[in-house]
Ligand SMILES: Nc1ncnc2c1ncn2[C@@H]1O[C@H](COP(=O)(O)OP(=O)(O)OP(=O)(O)O)[C@@H](O)[C@H]1O
C-alpha cells in the first residue's frame with residue numbers, strides 16, 4: 132500500500148458562527164496517487180472537508196477543531212495556509228473569488244511566480260496548460276471578460292501548472308459545457324496518471340465524473356462519512372438513494388425495466404456494462420410503456436428578432452439570432468462555453484442593447500424600456516449567487532425586492548415565508564447568508580426573484596451546485612410555475628435537466644441558432660451534439676446497446692415515465 136498523504140483522525144470541526152459541528156469525528160485516510168470522488172447532499176460538509184485539506188479552515192474560516200488532520204505526515208495547524216498551498220492545489224466552487232492576476236495568463240502563472248520558476252519555462256508551462264483546456268486565445272484577456280465556463284477553465288489550468296502533490300476540485304463541472312467537462316475529466320485523469328498526484332473531486336454529476344475511473348467514492352451525509360466504497364459496489368447498493376443522491380440515468384432505466392444492479396455488471400460505466408437479460412427487459416418495458424401526448428401550443432410571449440450584438444463591435448457574439456417563447460413554456464438555451472447564452476439573457480433584461488434586431492414581449496418592442504421596467508415582467512437569476520446577494524440575513528434578502536416596491540409588511544412576510552418554504556429555506560430564514568453552502572445560496576437567489584412573481588423567469592444554470600433532492604424540488608417547482616402560465620427560460624449545461632424539464636431547446640453556435648427542437652431530438656443527434664459541445668444522453672446509448680429499434684422514442688418514453696415518478700416523490 133502506498134503512503135498516506137491525508138489522514139483525518141477523529142476530526143471534528145465547528146464553524147465559529149455555528150452552534151453544532153459541521154464535521155463529526157471524521158476518520159479517513161487518502162493515499163498517494165489515489166483518485167477519490169466525494170459526493171453528498173447540499174450542506175453535508177463536502178466543501179468544508181475540502182477547506183480543511185487546503186487550509187482555508189481554520190486559517191480563513193475560523194472555528195473549533197478536535198482530533199487531528201495531517202497532510203504528508205504534518206499536522207495542518209503546523210503547516211499553515213502557505214505550507215499547505217505548496218502541497219495542495221485547489222479549484223474552488225466559486226471561481227470569481229479566486230482570481231489574482233490582471234490577465235488570464237498571469238492568473239495561470241501565479242503559483243509558478245511564487246515558486247520562482249524561470250520565465251521561459253513559466254511561459255511554456257502556462258501555454259501548455261492553457262492549450263490543454265482550450266483557452267490559449269484568451270491568455271491576454273482580463274478575467275472580467277470571461278464567460279462562466281472560461282473562468283472555470285482558467286482555474287483548472289492554474290492548478291494543472293503548479294507542482295503540488297494533491298489536486299482538489301470542488302465541483303469542477305458546474306460551469307463547463309458537457310464536451311469541455313468530459314475533456315476536463317479526461318485531463319484530470321491524464322495528469323494524475325502522468326504525475327502520480329493524489330486527486331480529490333467533489334461533484335454532484337456522478338455520471339459525468341465516472342467517465343474516467345475513480346478508486347473510491349466517499350459519500351458524505353450530515354457531516355459524517357456515510358459510505359466509502361469502490362464505484363461498482365456503491366452503484367449496486369441503495370446508499371446513493373438513501374443519501375438523496377442521483378445515480379447515472381442509464382441505471383435508473385435498467386431498474387425501471389426490472390433489472391437488479393450488481394457489482395459484477397460493471398455498472399460504473401456504460402461502455403463496460405454487462406447487460407445480459409437487461410436488453411430483453413428494456414425492450415419489454417419499452418413496448419409496454421405509454422406513448423406521450425403532445426401538449427397544445429400556447430400563444431407567443433417573448434420574441435427575439437434578428438438580434439445582433441458584440442461587446443466589441445469588431446467581434447459579434449450574436450449574429451441575427453431569432454427565436455420565440457410561448458406563454459407557460461419551459462425552454463432551455465444550450466451551447467458551448469462562450470457561445471453567447473448569458474449574453475442573450477443580458478440583452479433580454481436590458482443590461483446591454485442589441486446593435487440590430489428587436490425583443491418583443493406580448494408583441495410590444497422592449498427597446499424603450501429600462502432595466503427596471505423590464506424587471507417588472509422578467510426576473511433574472513444569475514449564474515453565481517454571490518453576484519446577487521446584498522443583504523446579511525436570508526429573510527431580508529428575499530424580502531428586499533418587495534420592500535423596494537413598497538408592499539405592506541404583512542404581505543411581504545406571507546409571500547417571503549411561502550417562497551422560503553418552497554425553496555427549502557424556511558428553517559434558515561433568520562440565518563446570515565454567509566453561513567450557507569453555495570447550493571443553499573443559489574436557492575436564496577431563486578427565492579428572491581420568485582417572490583416578485585414575474586411573467587418570465589430567466590435562470591442561468593438554475594441547479595448548478597444542487598443535490599438531487601433540491602434539483603427535483605426546484606425543478607418541480609419551476610414546472611408548477613409553468614402550468615400557472617409563468618414562462619421559464621433556463622440556460623444550462625446540464626443535459627439531464629434539459630431532457631427532463633425542457634419542452635424545447637434552442638441551441639446556440641457561432642452566434643446563431645443551430646437547432647430549435649425537443650431535447651430528446653437534440654441530445655440524440657450526433658451532428659448537433661458535436662457542433663455545440665453537448666453530450667449525447669446515456670439513455671440513447673443504452674437503447675442502442677440493447678438493440679432497440681427506436682432509441683429516440685425510448686428516451687422520450689423514459690423521460691415521460693420518470694417525470695411522473697419524480698413529481699410523485701417531491
Ligand atoms: N463560512 C461558514 N460559516 C458558517 N457555517 C458555514 C460556513 N460555510 C459552510 N457552513 C455550514 O456548513 C454546512 C456544510 O457546508 P458545505 O459548504 O461544506 O456543504 P457542501 O456539502 O459542500 O454543500 P454544497 O453541495 O451545497 O456546496 C452548511 O450547512 C453551512 O451551514
Ligand SMILES: Nc1ncnc2c1ncn2[C@@H]1O[C@H](COP(=O)(O)OP(=O)(O)OP(=O)(O)O)[C@@H](O)[C@H]1O
Nearest residue numbers: 276277278279280281442468469470471472473474
Ligand atoms: N463583459 C464582457 N466583455 C467582453 N467580452 C465578454 C463579456 N462578457 C462575455 N464576453 C465574451 O462574449 C462571449 C459570450 O459570452 P457569454 O457569457 O454570453 O457565453 P455563455 O454561452 O454564457 O458561456 P458559458 O457557458 O461559459 O457561461 C465570450 O466569448 C465571452 O468571452
